[in-house]
Amino acid sequence: MEAKTLLEVKNVTAGYPGHVALKDVNFSVAFREAVAVVGPNGGGKSTLLKVIMGLLEPKEGTVLFCNESLMKNREMRTKIAYLPQQSAINPHFPALIEDIVRLGLYGELGLLKSVTKEHEQRIIEALEKVDMASMIGEPFEHLSGGQKQRVLIARALISNPVLLLLDEPTTGLDLKSQESILQTVKDLSEKEKLTVIAVTHDQVFLKNWAERVIRIEQRLTFDGSSSEYFQRSED
Numbered sequence: 001m002e003a004k005t006l007l008e009v010k011n012v013t014a015g016y017p018g019h020v021a022l023k024d025v026n027f028s029v030a031f032r033e034a035v036a037v038v039g040p041n042g043g044g045k046s047t048l049l050k051v052i053m054g055l056l057e058p059k060e061g062t063v064l065f066c067n068e069s070l071m072k073n074r075e076m077r078t079k080i081a082y083l084p085q086q087s088a089i090n091p092h093f094p095a096l097i098e099d100i101v102r103l104g105l106y107g108e109l110g111l112l113k114s115v116t117k118e119h120e121q122r123i124i125e126a127l128e129k130v131d132m133a134s135m136i137g138e139p140f141e142h143l144s145g146g147q148k149q150r151v152l153i154a155r156a157l158i159s160n161p162v163l164l165l166l167d168e169p170t171t172g173l174d175l176k177s178q179e180s181i182l183q184t185v186k187d188l189s190e191k192e193k194l195t196v197i198a199v200t201h202d203q204v205f206l207k208n209w210a211e212r213v214i215r216i217e218q219r220l221t222f223d224g225s226s227s228e229y230f231q232r233s234e235d
C-alpha cells in the first residue's frame with residue numbers, strides 16, 4: 001500500500017535577486033516520514049525549508065501541502081511548524097519557559113486577547129511533548145542550550161502542526177544536549193506521529209532518527225534511505 005502523501009515539491013526553482021539557490025527540485029514526503037536534509041554550506045537547505053513553509057515563493061514550480069498551495073491558502077501554514085536555523089530569541093530574554101511557549105500562540109490570539117485556561121493547558125501539553133513540563137517556572141536564560149532548543153520546539157508545537165521543519169537543531173550544542181534533542185525529535189516522530197523534515201549534519205541524528213536522506217546542492221543530488229546514503233558516502 002502506498003503511503004499517503006503530505007508534501008509535494010514539484011520542479012521548484014527558487015532563490016534571491018541575482019542568485020538561484022534551488023534548481024528544479026522534485027520530491028514528495030509521506031505522512032509520518034522522518035527526512036533529513038543534507039548538503040554543503042550555501043547548498044540551499046534553509047531556502048528549501050523557507051519554500052516549504054511558504055515564506056519564499058518559488059520562481060518556478062509549486063509546493064503542495066495536503067494537495068493545496070500554501071501561497072494560495074495561508075491558513076494551512078498553521079499546520080506547519082518551523083524552527084529557523086538561528087533562533088531570533090535572545091538567550092538572555094528575561095522570561096519564564098512558559099512565556100516563551102506562549103509566544104507561539106500570538107498568531108492565533110493577536111497581541112490583545114488574553115490567554116484562557118485552555119491555552120494554558122496547551123502550553124503545558126507542548127512542554128510535556130519535549131519533556132520540559134517539569135521545568136515550568138524556570139527562567140529561560142537558566143536553561144542549557146539543548147533545553148532552550150526544546151522549549152523553542154514546544155513553542156513551534158503549540159499550533160498542533162502535522163509537519164515540523166527543523167533547521168540544524170543541534171548545531172553548536174554539546175554532546176549531551178545533542179542527544180536530548182535527538183530523543184525529543186524521535187519522540188515527536190514516533191509518539192506524536194509528526195512528519196519531520198530536519199536539516200542536519202549530525203551523524204548520530206542521521207543514523208538514529210532519519211529514515212530518508214535528501215541531499216541538496218542547488219539541485220537534488222541524492223534521495224534515498226539513510227542506509228543507502230551511508231553506503232554511498234563510504235564508497
Ligand SMILES: Nc1ncnc2c1ncn2[C@@H]1O[C@H](COP(=O)(O)OP(=O)(O)OP(=O)(O)O)[C@@H](O)[C@H]1O
Pocket residue numbers: 016017019021039040041042043044045046047048085
Ligand atoms: N536572504 C538572502 N539574500 C540573498 N541570498 C541569499 C539569502 N539567503 C541565502 N542566500 C544565498 O542562497 C544560497 C543558499 O543559501 P541557504 O541559506 O539556503 O544555504 P544552506 O544550505 O542553508 O547553507 P548553510 O549550511 O550555510 O546553512 C547561498 O548562496 C546564500 O548565500
Ligand SMILES: [Mg+2]
Pocket residue numbers: 045046047085167
Ligand atoms: Mg542553512
